[in-house]
Amino acid sequence: MARAVTTQRKAINTLIAWIVGLLIFFPILWIFILSFHSEGDAIKSPLEVITSTWTFESYATVQERSNYFRHFWNSVVISVGSTVLGLIIAVPSAWAMAFVPGKRTKDVLMWMLSTKMLPPVGVLLPIYLICQNLGLLDTRIALVFILMMINLPIIIWMLYTYFREIPGEILEAARMDGASLREEVIYVLLPMAVPGIASTLLLNIILAWNEAFWTLTLTAAKAAPLTAFIASYSSPEGLFYAKLSAASIMAIAPILIMGWFSQKQLVRGLTFGAVK
Amino acid sequence: MAKWFESHLPKIVLAPSFIAVLIFVYGFIGWTAWVSLTRSRLLPKYEIEGFIQYERLFDSPRWDTAITNLYIFGGLYIGISMVLGLILAILLDQNIRTEGAIRTIYLYPMALSMIVTGTAWKWILNPGLGVQNMVQGWGFENFTFDWLVNPDRAIYAIILAAIWQSSGFVMALFLAGLRSVDTEIIRAAQVDGIPTWRVYTAIIIPSMAPIFLSAFIVLAHLAIKSFDLVIALTGGGPGYATDLPATYMYAMAFSRGDIGQAASSAMIMMLVVFAIIVPYLYSELRVTKHD
Numbered sequence A: 001m002a003r004a005v006t007t008q009r010k011a012i013n014t015l016i017a018w019i020v021g022l023l024i025f026f027p028i029l030w031i032f033i034l035s036f037h038s039e040g041d042a043i044k045s046p047l048e049v050i051t052s053t054w055t056f057e058s059y060a061t062v063q064e065r066s067n068y069f070r071h072f073w074n075s076v077v078i079s080v081g082s083t084v085l086g087l088i089i090a091v092p093s094a095w096a097m098a099f100v101p102g103k104r105t106k107d108v109l110m111w112m113l114s115t116k117m118l119p120p121v122g123v124l125l126p127i128y129l130i131c132q133n134l135g136l137l138d139t140r141i142a143l144v145f146i147l148m149m150i151n152l153p154i155i156i157w158m159l160y161t162y163f164r165e166i167p168g169e170i171l172e173a174a175r176m177d178g179a180s181l182r183e184e185v186i187y188v189l190l191p192m193a194v195p196g197i198a199s200t201l202l203l204n205i206i207l208a209w210n211e212a213f214w215t216l217t218l219t220a221a222k223a224a225p226l227t228a229f230i231a232s233y234s235s236p237e238g239l240f241y242a243k244l245s246a247a248s249i250m251a252i253a254p255i256l257i258m259g260w261f262s263q264k265q266l267v268r269g270l271t272f273g274a275v276k
Numbered sequence B: 001m002a003k004w005f006e007s008h009l010p011k012i013v014l015a016p017s018f019i020a021v022l023i024f025v026y027g028f029i030g031w032t033a034w035v036s037l038t039r040s041r042l043l044p045k046y047e048i049e050g051f052i053q054y055e056r057l058f059d060s061p062r063w064d065t066a067i068t069n070l071y072i073f074g075g076l077y078i079g080i081s082m083v084l085g086l087i088l089a090i091l092l093d094q095n096i097r098t099e100g101a102i103r104t105i106y107l108y109p110m111a112l113s114m115i116v117t118g119t120a121w122k123w124i125l126n127p128g129l130g131v132q133n134m135v136q137g138w139g140f141e142n143f144t145f146d147w148l149v150n151p152d153r154a155i156y157a158i159i160l161a162a163i164w165q166s167s168g169f170v171m172a173l174f175l176a177g178l179r180s181v182d183t184e185i186i187r188a189a190q191v192d193g194i195p196t197w198r199v200y201t202a203i204i205i206p207s208m209a210p211i212f213l214s215a216f217i218v219l220a221h222l223a224i225k226s227f228d229l230v231i232a233l234t235g236g237g238p239g240y241a242t243d244l245p246a247t248y249m250y251a252m253a254f255s256r257g258d259i260g261q262a263a264s265s266a267m268i269m270m271l272v273v274f275a276i277i278v279p280y281l282y283s284e285l286r287v288t289k290h291d
Helices: A007-035 A046-051 A057-066 A068-099 A105-117 A121-133 A140-163 A168-176 A181-210 A213-218 A226-233 A241-261 A263-270 B002-035 B052-059 B061-092 B099-111 B114-125 B131-137 B154-179 B183-191 B196-207 B209-225 B228-233 B245-255 B259-290
Strands: none
Touching (some): A007 A046, A007 B099, A007 B114, A057 A241, A068 A140, A068 A226, A068 A241, A068 B002, A105 B002, A105 B259, A121 A213, A121 B002, A121 B245, A140 A181, A140 A213, A181 A226, A181 A263, A213 A226, A226 A241, A226 B114, A226 B228, A241 A263, A241 B099, A263 B099, A263 B154, B002 B259, B061 B099, B061 B154, B061 B209, B061 B245, B099 B154, B114 B154, B114 B228, B154 B209, B154 B228, B183 B196, B209 B245, B228 B245
């Protein structure tokens, strides 16, 4: 309900909204601040932390001790790989459901989406044992495949909601003009579908990037992406706050930046298409 | 041949996704269900023995803690996230400036992995460093805020971080709902001089009922699946005070080497999620069929 309000009220509301925003953003900001201090300074009181010397030493130590970039690269390969693979399978499926809907299309879609709500623990044991038998534990290829499967329903759903917004009349017009199915897909459908595919890509990279359950259970030192690496770095007592923060910042910075420059896609993706 | 191919193409391209989901989800759940009825320990066995694993599960004090925690966690997390989400949505609906940027900031916690943002929460909730230390430093020597390390309170520390993560997300859902309310009715109410808060409580919020239901379903399934939050903040500790069903299952499968217990606890979680989403999906599908 966008209502007319006085300028003054508007300014006050905006201010309140920003103060709340700052509160919400504070933990993220605090990781950033901690990461630029030495281990000794990071366990002082908040004011002392801010006023003590700012340094890059935590970043340097993390890289030196644990080959941070290897885990970063694992995260990139796993999230991009699983997303691209998922899109290859999902684009034709979503296209079929959006443009040639059958009687049961809606049911199939809801059914697929419902599987995403099931707890992953239900399929963990067989997947773990299969990976073990095939020698795929702690490999990137296993995670690429598994995360693709886990997120496939979301990918199909997102693409479907975007494809549905493409007017079918345009496709019909192309068909009337004698375009073959192949031409129809390449010259008419794809150019209009690109924004939707891009948003889906972004959302899925984020989901796969953040994935912790599967990465923690199926990887060890070799194929561990950032989430698994950071979880292994942190003990319940949390002894290395500065280094942990440095590792954490490098893990969240790509998403903060990507999210900022594609705000619409981020909001729509995270709400599964509910917010346009 | 080509004609047949074109007319069946939609089904052909849909088949891989359909079959993949069928095997990957239901086939594997079936396997878990089967194993939960055996005497499997370190290795899976396949002779069905009945419900012994479930009997062991319900006798286990640790599982009892996990379930109690799930009730506390689920109730407070869903309730408070929805209330805060609604308040934030109404705030953002007041025609404010820079709404896009604010919305994105509110959603950031949801876009980031809790494993990572848990770093900050551990610092803030650590009695020797964060809130407790700071307030004591202001001269309130008796102030204590030791939730994270106190076995009776640790679950509430986790709930706090969980609410932080989800409130913005619920806000986005509710904001979409507020925007979809018919503006004509609202204008009519305003012309009649009905105060704004009454417009919200009597007209806008009741008409958003379906969104409340969706938000509830999403939060409920997130609560049952909660895993990384606990791993990031407490690892299930102190002791097993903050175990949730998912971490119980994880501990059984990987540190206890008890596949039977892992499978039976996974099946219980499955049943709970089914109990929530099946009625929901059923009602959704029925509604769309009537259209």
